[in-house]
Amino acid sequence: MLVGLVALVGLSLMVLPLGLAASSSATTTGGSTAGVAGLPPVLGQAYTQAAAKVHDLVPACQGMRWEILAGIAEVETTQAAGHQISADGEITPPIYGPLLDGSGAGGNTTPVINTTAAELQLDAGTHYARALGLFQFMPTTWLSTGVNARSTSAAPDPDNAFDAALTAAVYLCGNGRDLTQPTELAAAILAYNHSDAYVQQVEAAIAQYDALAGATSAVPASGKAAIVLRAAMSQFGVPYSWGGGNAAGPTRGQCCSPGGQDGSTITGFDCSGLTLYAYAQVGITLPRTAAAQAGVGRRIPASAGLGALRPGDLIFYGYIPGDDASIYHVAIYAGSGMQVAAPRPGEGVLQQPVDLKSSTFAGGAQIL
Incomplete structure (x- = not known):
């Protein structure tokens, strides 16, 4: 049985089948946890x-x-x-x-x-x-x-x-x-x-x-966008692995990232591996790299800001403004100014604020 610190009760718990099933019904997982006082x-x-x-x-x-x-x-x-x-x-x-x-x-x-x-x-x-x-x-x-x-x-x-x-x-x-x-x-x-x-x-x-x-x-997602976001969020905590991830889930990556990280020893996702996996759950095959993914769908310029983005859209970061070939990072917009991403070596998949203040913010792409 299950108890809190107030009272102990004798309740029987019905065991639920833990089969995975994708749903397209509307969903919202609440507001952002970023910066909430007292919450690690x-x-x-x-x-x-x-x-x-x-x-x-x-x-x-x-x-x-x-x-x-x-x-x-x-x-x-x-x-x-x-x-x-x-x-x-x-x-x-x-x-x-x-x-x-x-x-x-x-x-x-x-x-x-x-x-x-x-x-x-x-x-x-x-x-x-x-x-x-x-x-x-x-x-x-x-x-x-x-x-x-x-x-x-x-x-x-x-x-x-x-x-x-x-x-x-x-x-x-x-x-x-x-x-x-x-x-x-x-x-x-x-x-x-x-x-x-x-x-x-x-x-x-x-x-x-x-x-x-x-x-x-919080901005709710529905339909295919909800499935994409749930797929990405289901991988929270999975480690970053350079070159890791495919349509089936996390994989061992390859050597080596620009910073020297060897993904071949880590099962996980890099940024574009995560987006590739999430979109595969709705039957969409994305290219493997962040720069190539910027060429898919309707491009949303950085100047359009967050107001032009919808939950499920891709978000990009690049070294040279206006040059999609310089894009080095991709994430999925989750609504309310948040994105789901595999950010960097040493961190797992997480939800974080969209970095609008960064000079590398390169807008997004609407695919769904």
């Missing part, structure tokens, strides 16, 4: 990725956005306060709730015992169970429902922000809730922790993040 950037990436990816796992779910996940994590662990968070989402030291030994810790007066070897291993061998990780899952719930959000074969980890956020998103979505409806959002939070006080706390935290992010100004 890696957690912002994890929540944004989970809000986008949950549509593949629970296609009927509507209205999931990162602010909902941030609200839960704020109440549960104050965004992993006091812990280190690595670029790949690993949280150290591990986050443990109080021992649920019936003494009243966490509002619980009924002992909860780890009864299986798997539960004991996950909970560091403790007899009495503890809630685990960023989103405070009970061991038995995590073992039955944990989702691996990363491009690895490792077991889902409650102390990995990407795994924990996607698992929480799946749980909140249930069989396909419409989280744009206040009553259904409240029901999802109540299912997470059966306490009216908890629901009020989380709703207040969500409202704070909505205000900080300006979520009401």
Whole structure:
């Protein structure tokens, strides 16, 4: 079962089939996480990725956005306060709730015992169970429902922000809730922790993040643009690899980037590999390099600004204004001044602001 720090409840969790399915229904994953006070950037990436990816796992779910996940994590662990968070989402030291030994810790007066070897291993061998990780899952719930959000074969980890956020998103979505409806959002939070006080706390935290992010100004995507963006966002955290990525997903790259990075040892994407992959999900084959991709579709000049861009459009950066042959970087416009990109060696796929102030901003291209 799953608990917060307010109350422990005995709820059975329905296990959902985790089959991937592309959907063309309208979607928005909320406002930008950039610069949100108190929200570590890696957690912002994890929540944004989970809000986008949950549509593949629970296609009927509507209205999931990162602010909902941030609200839960704020109440549960104050965004992993006091812990280190690595670029790949690993949280150290591990986050443990109080021992649920019936003494009243966490509002619980009924002992909860780890009864299986798997539960004991996950909970560091403790007899009495503890809630685990960023989103405070009970061991038995995590073992039955944990989702691996990363491009690895490792077991889902409650102390990995990407795994924990996607698992929480799946749980909140249930069989396909419409989280744009206040009553259904409240029901999802109540299912997470059966306490009216908890629901009020989380709703207040969500409202704070909505205000900080300006979520009401988010530009929704629909149709093929939604599929392209979800495909790109599903790769958040996948490492940069020079020459990496094709229509099927991340691949080993090649040697070597202008800065000397050897992509042949890294499975991931470079900037144009990511855009090539995302557009392939709607049947569009892009050229392999950023400069060549600038020759596809209707070109949008830099002078037209963000107002001329639509979610799903390509965004370019080049060394020489007006010379597409000098373009060295490409990203996908996500709306609200944000882009999804594989930016550079040492960083994973992420969402970041469009760099309009840069002298290298070279406009975009509308393909869809």
